[in-house]
Amino acid sequence: MEEITLKQAQETIDSWIKTYGVRYFNELTNMTILMEEVGELARIMARTYGEQSFKESDKNRNLADEMADVLWVLICLANQTGVDLTKAFRENLQKKTARDKERHINNQKL
Numbered sequence: 778m779e780e781i782t783l784k785q786a787q788e789t790i791d792s793w794i795k796t797y798g799v800r801y802f803n804e805l806t807n808m809t810i811l812m813e814e815v816g817e818l819a820r821i822m823a824r825t826y827g828e829q830s831f832k833e834s835d836k837n838r839n840l841a842d843e844m845a846d847v848l849w850v851l852i853c854l855a856n857q858t859g860v861d862l863t864k865a866f867r868e869n870l871q872k873k874t875a876r877d878k879e880r881h882i883n884n885q886k887l
Contacts, residue, residue, distance in 0.1 A: 782863065783862040783863045783866060784861075784862075784863050786848075786852055786862075787852055787855060787856055787861075787862060790849065790852045790853060790856060791856050794853070794856075801853055801856070801857050802853075804854065804857050804858065807850055807853050807854050807857065808854065810850050811847065811850040811851060811854065814843065814846040814847045814849075814850055815847055817838070817843050817846070818840075818843040818844060818846075818847055820835065820838070821835070821838050821840050821843055822840075825840065
């Protein structure tokens with residue numbers, strides 16, 4: 778499968794929603810769904826990398842699929858609110874670089 782940019786992901790999800798999903802859920806509903814999906818991801822992480830043990834109902838969960846669910850809903854929210862994720866990511870990376878370019882290198886704990 779070929780690479781996909783953030784812009785392509787936003788366009789693909791928008792097209793999918795309009796073709797198969799009828800319409801976007803409202804922003805508040807999608808925000809709640811995002812929290813639900815993050816919780817499902819957290820559950821797998823806690824059981825895979827943390828001390829919690831898997832329940833029978835957890836055993837068929839897929840880490841990559843749960844991450845993709847989080848990304849899907851986040852992209853839906855970006856589309857609904859007019860956020861260009863490519864631009865936002867670039868600006869966020871610049872902000873972090875300017876703010877933290879020496880912070881982590883000089884952190885004795887790391």
